[in-house]
Amino acid sequence: MMKRIIIVFLFILSGCTPEKKNPESQKEPQAENVNIECIYEIQTPYIDIWSPKVIEPMIYMGASDRSKNSDIIDTRLLVEYNIETKKTEILYESEYDSANIQGIEVNDNWLVWQDMEISGTQDNIYVMNRKTRETKKVNSIKTSAPSFTIPALIDDSVYWIEEEELIDNTIKGSIKRYDCINGKVDVISQLNSIGVHNIHLERNANKLLWSDEKDNKSYYYIYDTTNGKKDIIQASSNAVMHPILVGDYIISMEAKNHSEIHDLYIYNIKTKESRKNNQYINGYYRFNNMIVCNDGLITSLFSIDEDLSITPRKVFSNQADNYEVTNGEYIIFYKENEKGIIIYIYASKDN
Template structure:
């Protein structure tokens, strides 16, 4: 059994001067770059014309992201939703749908973390889970409809468990116990009512799929010795980043496992990749040269599509929010205006 209690900082923060000028915030069909009047930010998530985002308010430390706001993309108006309880914080992991908003309040060093959820109907805030500062663990919740899932250390058993919380009845269930726990498989993924996680059993990697409607779990043996890293589920394909036994990031095998055929298909971008994300039939990758690759699965093949609106930008990280917006924070020099590139959901 391999169990690692590790810390990962899921921070995407930058420093810029405050901005008072209001710009055109309408997200265009082909993508837009939006200026944010904040010093720094983490993990924007969009529903309708409203962006929910953790920001740095006035701290000189640009890693100190301490406030959650709702930002109206039509008017530029801001509404304060939550302020961190920690003196030096790293709020992150924002996710929103039509009914719920989730985020993580965390100390800068990651020893203390809390998962919070807010009802958008009542504005009631609940705490779903919090870590024990004696252990370095990762809370990385995933929101899907009326459910939130995450991995959590059971301190009595010293085992990491997969948790599923029903936001309607406010009940949390343990649906699995993990044998291997690292930063590579600490985060889960939801698609169409199915929850995905990876694990290692008997020196062999496995993919696990839990159906929330039937409450059943299916497992699939991967072609790799260890669990797939940062795995995502995408229309019958399980994407993952796989390292060798030395855990050398530059020696990796990235691709997807086809659930129907049982075959693994390797995808090569640059020498290795730094980030990837999927949503439906979309795949986005940042390779080691920071080159952006955006592809759609069309007529049984992956088709590369240029995103011209960011062709002159340096992208720091890529992700899809729960509604399918492609979110790309842009690297800025100190004193430059803070910007984020957004590609709206594809119907």
């Protein structure tokens, strides 16, 4: 797995000025308009940030604290920024000399992040009680190869994939759950094969989604965190990558094998129908019941039609260096300008 390597430089965000977006200041081309707009435009003095997540009025992000002349790209600080008060607080600083804070997740009660040594061979997950600020280490991994540990937060639990052994050149392991209330860890499922194709755990409300392989076939697993029920769905193809759960649909990249180019597929869980979409996609997230996609040139918002095709609903004009989505509710674009990193936060107009 390619690990995010970042530069680090300490600035104080208290000098940043968040502004409510003026709709007339940047007109954007529309495909088929939806009720979504840029609600905040924030200039930060950071050279680089990673994994920004929003839960109003807060933004949480990994951030740099070194000068632009540094050869090291390293986000070693976990920063909390209050959009309303402009107050900044550094919540955590990595224990590693060359570090990468990523995998940030947040809800009303908990903040979760991943502190990783840049090589990926040392990897820790932490959880913080947002009210008391009490911080606990969820796990600690030391491997000879880059770790695939990326956390997912649902209610009062943190879930992650953990490698356990290498058998016949195949990495095996399990999906684990940490109870933020009592600190207990348990295993919710074993994995036959762990690789770049299934490193993420995707979640939507109380559902957790992942993929696995057995006997040269690929399967989707939907786990209900409220009752422990697990549904298993065989994929249309033998090799799948990065599945996400959007309403009653599974969206993923599928191919005959992992050496081939993967195509975008949409699977209807209720009707059990699947359709290949002739749309080049370079990454996608869930936003409400739609998909935010990047085709390598522009980022767009698509709705899913009854015939399992996708329709463009909005085209975002600002060419961001990166973007992420928080809990399917906020789209966060961020890019560098002459002053540092600028962040654009989009949400439904009535959000």
